[in-house]
Amino acid sequence: MEASRDISRLIEIMARLRDPETGCPWDVEQDLSSIAPYTIEEAYEVADAIERDDMVDLKEELGDLLLQPVYHAQLAAEAGHFDFDDVVLGITQKLLRRHPHVFGDEDARKAKSAKHVWERIKAEEAAEKAAARKALGQEMKSASMLDNVPGVLPALTRAEKLQTKAAKVGFDWPDLQPVMDKIEEEWSELGAEIENRNTDNSAKVAEEFGDFLFSVVNLGRHLGIDPEHALRQTNAKFVRRFQHIEETLSAEKRDIDSASLEEMETIWQSAKGVVG
Numbered sequence: 001m002e003a004s005r006d007i008s009r010l011i012e013i014m015a016r017l018r019d020p021e022t023g024c025p026w027d028v029e030q031d032l033s034s035i036a037p038y039t040i041e042e043a044y045e046v047a048d049a050i051e052r053d054d055m056v057d058l059k060e061e062l063g064d065l066l067l068q069p070v071y072h073a074q075l076a077a078e079a080g081h082f083d084f085d086d087v088v089l090g091i092t093q094k095l096l097r098r099h100p101h102v103f104g105d106e107d108a109r110k111a112k113s114a115k116h117v118w119e120r121i122k123a124e125e126a127a128e129k130a131a132a133r134k135a136l137g138q139e140m141k142s143a144s145m146l147d148n149v150p151g152v153l154p155a156l157t158r159a160e161k162l163q164t165k166a167a168k169v170g171f172d173w174p175d176l177q178p179v180m181d182k183i184e185e186e187w188s189e190l191g192a193e194i195e196n197r198n199t200d201n202s203a204k205v206a207e208e209f210g211d212f213l214f215s216v217v218n219l220g221r222h223l224g225i226d227p228e229h230a231l232r233q234t235n236a237k238f239v240r241r242f243q244h245i246e247e248t249l250s251a252e253k254r255d256i257d258s259a260s261l262e263e264m265e266t267i268w269q270s271a272k273g274v275v276g
Contacts, residue, residue, distance in 0.1 A: 001013065001016070007070075010066070010067070010070055011070055011073075011074070011084050014067070014070050014071060014074045015074060018074055018075075018078065030071075030075070031075060032072060032075050032076070035068070035071055035072060035075070036152075038068065039065075039068040039072070040152065042061065042064045042065040042067075042068055043065060045061045045064065045065075046058065046061045046062060046064075046065050048061075049061045051232065051236070069084070069087060070084060073086075073087050094125070097121055097124075097125070098121055100121075145165055145168075145169070146162055146165055146166075149161045149162050149165060154228055155213075156213075156217055156227040156228045156231060157226075157227070157228045159213070159214050159217040159218075159227070160217050160220070160221050160226070160227055160228075163217065163218055163221055164221065167221075173218075173222070175222075176219075176222055176223075179215070179218055179219050179222050180219065182215045182218070183212070183215045183216060183219060185215075186208065186211045186212040186214075186215045187212055189208050189211070189212075190205070190208040190209055190211070190212050193205045193208045237276065240271070240275040240276065241268055241271040241272070241275060242268075243275075244267065244268075244270075244271035244274060244275050245259075245264050245267045245268060245271065248267045248270075249267070
């Protein structure tokens with residue numbers, strides 16, 4: 001079997017890997033749940049390559065990410081649920097339906113700025129999903145507008161999306177000042193719990209810490225800042241500066257374990273003008 005640019009070859013390879021008799025033993029053992037963590041990991045690796053502006057890595061990581069829907073669709077097909085063609089059909093239908101101002105008739109293009117068109121389309125899709133689940137005998141739960149914010153998202157990202165959803169129906173601060181006030185309130189409550197910290201209130205300290213982070217995410221949202229991206233940038237900055245400490249000490253033929261906090265802090269401060 002040869003490599004190909006045709007997606008059908010990738011689907012064929014995946015089917016061969018899953019063959020119970022001649023496939024890969026590891027792949028044959030997998031199921032939807034065991035593969036899901038890899039899907040999340042591959043998405044992060046794509047984001048990392050983009051942030052590093054590494055086009056060589058990006059091409060490879062996009063391939064790894066592309067494998068994930070092919071893998072999941074193969075597993076679903078084996079169980080008789082759907083196959084990769086169904087996945088492609090579903091996303092093309094969604095794109096066409098949600099963009100009548102691009103693919104629709106002249107009247108739809110004229111209405112491209114009408115919010116009610118988008119809301120109507122979303123409502124129709126939600127009703128169709130509910131009907132499909134009912135037909136499959138899946139248990140239905142009370143609908144919430146927050147249901148479609150996945151619980152597996154990074155906590156900072158999910159907090160921002162939850163807040164954005166709630167804001168769409170008016171559950172939001174009108175301007176920055178009450179957001180800042182809320183941060184001060186949560187900071188004070190956290191400080192009070194820390195001051196009285198003991199084994200009995202450790203859960204309360206964690207709760208107040210979470211409340212504080214949630215309020216900080218809210219500030220970022222009001223400022224138009226993606227909290228996940230901002231923290232990733234700060235993480236990268238920390239890595240650059242810490243590596244500067246390591247390199248500086250190494251140039252002096254010293255081990256970082258032998259350096260004092262004061263020495264490392266001095267080098268850290270100098271790193272701001274060297275590596276940013």
